[in-house]
Amino acid sequence: MAPILKPDLCVIGGGSGGLTTAAAAAAFGVKVVLVERGAMGGDCLNYGCVPSKALIAAAKHVAAIREAKRFGISAGEPEIDFAAVKDHVRGVIAAIAPNDSVERFEGLGVTVLKADAVFVGESTISASGQIVEARRFVVAAGSSPLVPDIPGLRETTHFTNETIFDLRQRPEHLVIIGGGPIGMEMAQAHRRLGSRVTVLEAGALLGRDDPELAAVVVETLRGEGVALRERAKVVAVRGGDRGPSVTIETDEGRETIEASHLLVAVGRAPNVAGLGLEAAGIDYDARGIKVGRDLRTSNRRVYAVGDIAGGPQFTHVANYQAGLVLRPILFRLPVRERRDHLPHVTFTDPELGQVGPTEREAKAAGSLRDVVRWPYRENDRAQAERRTGGLVKLVLGEGGRILGGGVAGMAAGEITNMLSLAVGKKMGVADLRDLVSPYPTLAEIGKRAATVYYRPYTEKPSVRRLVGMLARFG
Numbered sequence: 379m380a381p382i383l384k385p386d387l388c389v390i391g392g393g394s395g396g397l398t399t400a401a402a403a404a405a406f407g408v409k410v411v412l413v414e415r416g417a418m419g420g421d422c423l424n425y426g427c428v429p430s431k432a433l434i435a436a437a438k439h440v441a442a443i444r445e446a447k448r449f450g451i452s453a454g455e456p457e458i459d460f461a462a463v464k465d466h467v468r469g470v471i472a473a474i475a476p477n478d479s480v481e482r483f484e485g486l487g488v489t490v491l492k493a494d495a496v497f498v499g500e501s502t503i504s505a506s507g508q509i510v511e512a513r514r515f516v517v518a519a520g521s522s523p524l525v526p527d528i529p530g531l532r533e534t535t536h537f538t539n540e541t542i543f544d545l546r547q548r549p550e551h552l553v554i555i556g557g558g559p560i561g562m563e564m565a566q567a568h569r570r571l572g573s574r575v576t577v578l579e580a581g582a583l584l585g586r587d588d589p590e591l592a593a594v595v596v597e598t599l600r601g602e603g604v605a606l607r608e609r610a611k612v613v614a615v616r617g618g619d620r621g622p623s624v625t626i627e628t629d630e631g632r633e634t635i636e637a638s639h640l641l642v643a644v645g646r647a648p649n650v651a652g653l654g655l656e657a658a659g660i661d662y663d664a665r666g667i668k669v670g671r672d673l674r675t676s677n678r679r680v681y682a683v684g685d686i687a688g689g690p691q692f693t694h695v696a697n698y699q700a701g702l703v704l705r706p707i708l709f710r711l712p713v714r715e716r717r718d719h720l721p722h723v724t725f726t727d728p729e730l731g732q733v734g735p736t737e738r739e740a741k742a743a744g745s746l747r748d749v750v751r752w753p754y755r756e757n758d759r760a761q762a763e764r765r766t767g768g769l770v771k772l773v774l775g776e777g778g779r780i781l782g783g784g785v786a787g788m789a790a791g792e793i794t795n796m797l798s799l800a801v802g803k804k805m806g807v808a809d810l811r812d813l814v815s816p817y818p819t820l821a822e823i824g825k826r827a828a829t830v831y832y833r834p835y836t837e838k839p840s841v842r843r844l845v846g847m848l849a850r851f852g
């Protein structure tokens with residue numbers, strides 16, 4: 379029997395949240411044990427952000443070739459080798475994997491156990507038989523694709539984000555259940571790569587986002603030939619020789635859609651099962667491990683970060699939370715998580731970015747005072763790139779404070795960075811107006827939206843009178 383390991387910190391899960399926690403703690407000389415049962419890098423590297431963005435990048439090249447004519451360049455219809463596209467996706471994962479590898483983490487001084495962690499006591503886990511007693515724990519065990527209780531679904535061959543990237547033959551007709559970020563990103567990428575694609579969404583497509591901004595993406599996908607069905611309730615799924623068939627109910631009645639492949643993308647379930655949380659006195663529910671604003675669980679020695687902690691499920695949120703829990707763990711400093719400044723971006727083309735509350739959310743909270751917009755078509759760079767669809771929206775509170783902002787359009791994710799800074803630092807609309815933005819850049823649209831706020835001021839008769847009067851003095 380191996381001797382008991384007694385580190386200062388034990389991290390469960392080697393994905394975005396766990397790796398950030400372990401690397402940063404080890405950098406301060408803390409003894410860390412990291413337990414990972416699957417592939418190092420977790421969902422983001424292996425089945426999430428990285429493969430999806432690599433596939434999207436390939437699909438963008440197809441679109442660029444098709445659009446080249448508008449720039450006076452003729453390239454013909456692109457030839458797509460679907461298996462080679464998947465090799466490219468694997469290649470991107472392989473290029474990033476060393477950063478998340480066991481070797482790198484051991485080099486940082488972390489003890490990595492490739493094992494299944496189970497709590498067997500309040501401050502003890504068993505990692506496939508190896509006992510680890512730690513002063514503090516961070517649970518970063520992530521989430522898994524949710525497979526809803528639709529009659530016939532479990533018995534029918536279907537894909538999730540954990541398997542779709544391994545598919546080497548182009549699907550003839552990909553039917554996707556779920557029109558959230560996974561569904562919409564995958565829909566556009568597969569359509570551009572030559573598949574027929576149908577998205578079945580129970581509610582509204584990209585329903586967590588501002589509807590005015592989401593519409594920019596939805597209309598683009600529709601224009602590219604993705605069949606989009608909103609308010610479509612999937613009532614049955616059946617397997618067949620030629621592929622699955624999906625029966626839906628809409629306002630127009632019942633309809634059965636024949637697919638060659640089926641992708642399920644209806645959200646995530648936290649990986650709480652099998653962690654032995656009861657043995658450690660850690661409370662959880664269907665959303666995940668329950669944490670306070672200090673990310674501490676009902677067991678004061680244990681913190682939870684990332685997808686398993688029940689909050690927004692993004693890599694940058696897992697990283698942010700990892701940074702927060704290190705303060706009490708390493709320095710015994712109090713922390714309080716903020717969520718009002720957390721951004722998210724859906725990497726369709728055009729992209730859709732949001733930080734802080736949407737217009738609807740700010741209105742419901744009673745904090746909305748104004749909304750200002752600026753369209754891409756008024757931006758010179760967007761004109762040069764011939765990418766004039768989309769807009770930026772600033773959600774303003776009392777005194778012009780920037781509560782939130784959203785962007786739909788080319789490079790919206792990059793522009794969202796600027797809005798993130800403004801919201802995070804509680805800036806006012808004057809801060810954006812006064813920004814000197816290099817010309818011609820797309821990010822200028824943020825500044826231009828801010829100037830819209832001051833337009834009524836320039837039109838005020840009293841201000842105009844004053845300017846006119848001062849002009850007389852030479």
Ligand SMILES: Cc1cc2nc3c(=O)[nH]c(=O)nc-3n(C[C@H](O)[C@H](O)[C@H](O)COP(=O)(O)OP(=O)(O)OC[C@H]3O[C@@H](n4cnc5c(N)ncnc54)[C@H](O)[C@@H]3O)c2cc1C
Nearest residue numbers: 391393394395415420421426427495520684685691692693
């Ligand atoms: C298709 C897709 C695309 C996405 N795109 C983006 C994006 O563009 N941007 C973005 O910000 N987010 C994106 N996300 C979300 C992002 O991947 C997750 O929010 C992020 O990976 C969460 O990190 P985590 O550390 O909480 O969990 P994970 O990265 O999933 O890591 C959890 C790890 O814990 C391990 N584990 C679980 N239980 C145990 C146990 N008992 N013992 C040992 N190990 C265990 C798992 O094997 C896993 O490796 C995407 C997700 C998907 C599915």
Ligand SMILES: NC(=O)c1ccc[n+]([C@@H]2O[C@H](COP(=O)([O-])OP(=O)(O)OC[C@H]3O[C@@H](n4cnc5c(N)ncnc54)[C@H](O)[C@@H]3O)[C@@H](O)[C@H]2O)c1
Nearest residue numbers: 556557558559560561579580581643644645691723724725
């Ligand atoms: N670019 C990014 O940052 C990115 C990309 C992909 C995924 N993610 C993360 O992964 C998480 C999971 O993504 P997701 O798209 O699976 O989940 P989601 O919860 O964001 O969206 C799922 C969609 O499926 C719909 N739905 C649920 N049940 C349904 C049913 N039975 N039939 C039809 N539609 C149904 C919902 O109404 C919702 O619109 C996201 O919340 C996000 O945090 C992020």
